[in-house]
Amino acid sequence: MTDDQKDKIIELRKIGIGYRSIAAALDLSRDKVRNFCKAQGLDGYGAELKKKKEDDIYSKEFCKNCGTRINEKPTGGRPKVYCSQKCKRKWEETHPTMYQCVLLLWNRI
Structure with missing residues (x-):
């Protein structure tokens, strides 16, 4: 996984995109994306990560x-x-x- 892909994963998770959608967009496996997100503290449901009003x-x-x-x-x-x-x-x-x-x-x- 490249640094550009890591940055893109973080950006997409913060707006509430799910693991599968990110993996498909970046041509990675869902498990790689999920494990990276867990390590970064971005795990859980994508909708919960959106900024709360x-x-x-x-x-x-x-x-x-x-x-x-x-x-x-x-x-x-x-x-x-x-x-x-x-x-x-x-x-x-x-x-x-x-x-x-x-x-x-x-x-x-």
Whole structure:
């Protein structure tokens, strides 16, 4: 791997491009790109490496329904959006999701 390729990998990872896409663009194997990124501290999902906006940070710290601060310990899972199940249910009641219903009618001969 050349120095130019290393610089390009770092540049592409910082804008959120995945290992496979980088490997295909630079004609390298995905494992080489992944191992280099791990060594540089650029591992994880590409979307997480994008610079976070203040709105994203705000939305992860406060409940989507009531606005109270969520005390969340860092875990490997999905970040919390609501402070409790009660708030989640209340949000879902006031903001119903509309689904399209597709009906299939079969004509019998």
